[in-house]
Amino acid sequence: MLFKKRKMKLINNKIALIFGLTICAYGSVNAQTSHKKKIDGVVAVVGDYVVLDSDIDKTFIELQARGVETKDIPRCEMLGKLLEDKLYAHQAVQDSIVVSDGEVNEFMNSQLDQMVEQVGSIEKVIQLYNKKNLEDFKTTFFDVVKMNKLTEQMQRKILEDVEITPEEVRIFFNKIPKEELPVFGAEMEVAQIVVKPVVSQAQKQKAIDKLKEIKKEVQEGAxxxxRAVIYTDDKASIPNGGYYKLTKKTQFVKEFKDVAFSLQEGEISEPFETEFGYHIIYLEKIRGQELDVRHILITPKVTDEALKDAKTKIENIRKRIVDGQITFAEAAKAYSDEKETRNSGGVLVNPRTLETRFELTKMDPSLYSEVADLKDNAVSLPLMDQEQNGNKKYKLITVTHRYEEHTADFATDYLKIKDLALKEKQIKAVAKWSEEKIKETYIKINGEYRDCKFTNNWLKK
Known part of the structure; x- marks a missing residue:
């Protein structure tokens, strides 16, 4: 199985390098201070960019912080990756690809918000990175983030026109020796029906009234x-007092952004509803196209009676399916409260592959535990689940199809084979681009690294 173990691994590893292995400026809290005693120097130059010896060390630390095993990665290979990143960034500038300061700051602020959520405060983040203050922190990482953004955009530009035809997929598959065809693991397709308890109008009004009361207190000086720390149901924003930086590109629900961008500086909104519950927003500061906002979320509570009614409803749905009065797919379309899946008969989409199949060895543990003992087309007993807003719901699960571990078949596994064929074509496109750009770009490798055996012709021999 040489092809399965080596060639497929090579394709996936190379494409991971193309897309995923940009240097993350936020992976390691000690990246800036771990090698103080080491004499640093320029080991390579690519166009307008330099690579320092310490950059290689920092990259190892970053990967280790993200859980990547690095003991088998040679320094020459790591330098090769850094040279690729510099080449992408250099060529992005030559091709007039623009990354605005605002885009860089937005990304940095988003990363900061995530780190604050993890460690508790922005002061702790600054302390962990051994910086004097927030300005020092941002100054340190601004150029790194900007280069990474240029790299990403250049990569996308190279690959945006790379497409694969059905004939190319067929040729790719037919070139694989039969004894080296990849083996795909056991998979299953899963469907579910969701019944959510009905939130009473009284509970909704209670949330609205509480938000109005909080707004009045703030207007009177509170x-x-x-108030956000005490009352909000948005746990992620509690440490920051409900604070978020917001632009029109920020991935928040439309209703939230619409209200935020309708406010004047210093204004507090009226209570409004999203899928998460009811909010008020305080617009603290307008910075061009960026807003500093604080919000308070109150999620109307589901009563025990409503939860009991939901369980009764889903038990009746299950009985009708088991008795053969209605199929699972028909019941999903008619009764499921999950709009994302009901029109497909409740069939779930794998968020990792965007296909309906779930490979058992890579399935989310919570989902696997729910379906592991289910026979084909059997319907689970009602299972209690919890939404993002904390409200409980009931669901039924069924396994609609099961695929045992098998050698790749062109018809059955066409989408997977197409993905592998496309990745191989992308690798070739990147290799061709790199070969051409290396020839026309000023590149210099210094010292012991001139003895490295690079995949690309960085030494221009």
Whole structure:
């Protein structure tokens, strides 16, 4: 199985390098201070960019912080990756690809928000990175983030026109020796029906009234920060007093952004509804196209009676399916409260592959535990689940199809084979681009690294 173990691994590893292995400026809290005693120097130059010896060390630390095993990665290979990143960034500038300061700052602020959520405060983040203050932190990482953004955009530009035809997929598959065809693991397709308890109008009004009361207190001098810490159901924003930086590109629900961008600086909105519950927003500061906002979320509570009614409803649905009065797919379309799946008969989409199949060895553990003992077309007993907003719901699960481990078949596994064929074509496109750009770009490798055996012709021999 040489092809399965080596060639497929090579394709996937190379494409991971193309897309995923950009240097993350936020992976390791000690990346800036771990090698103080080491004499640093320029080991390579690519166009307008330099690579320092310490950059290689930092990259190893970053990968280790992200859980990547690095003991078998030679320094020459790591330098090769850094040279690729510099070449992408250099060529992006030559091709007039623009990354605005605002885009860089937006990304940095998003990363900061995530780190604050993890460690508790922005002061702790600054302390962990051994910086004097927030300005020092941002100054340190601004150029790194900008280069990574240029790299990403250049990569996308190279690959945006790379497409694969059915005939190319067929040729790719037919070139694989029969004894070296990849083996795909056991998979299954899963469907579900969701019944959510009905939130009473009284509970909704209770949330609205509480938000109006908080708004009045703030207008009379109370701290919005402290009220958010005490009352918000948005746990992620509690440490920051409900604070978020917001642009029109920020991945928030439309209703939230619409209200935020309708406010004047210093204004507090009326209570409004999203899928998460009811909110008020305080617009703290307008910075061009960026807003500093604070919000408070109150999720209407589901009563025990409503939860009981939901369980009764889903038990009746299950009985009708088991008795043969209605199929699972028909019941999903008629009764499921999950709009994302009901029109497909409840069939779930694998978020990792965007296909309907779930490979058992890579399935989310919570989902696997729910379906592991189910026979084909059997319907689970009602299972209690919890939504992002904390409200409980009931669901039924069934396994609609099961695929045992098998050698790749062109018809059955066409989408997987197409993906492998496309990745191989992308690798060739990147290799061709790199070969051409290396020839026309100023590149210099210094010292012991001139003895490296690079995949690309960085030494221009």
């Amino acid at each position: 701290s919005f920060f402290s």
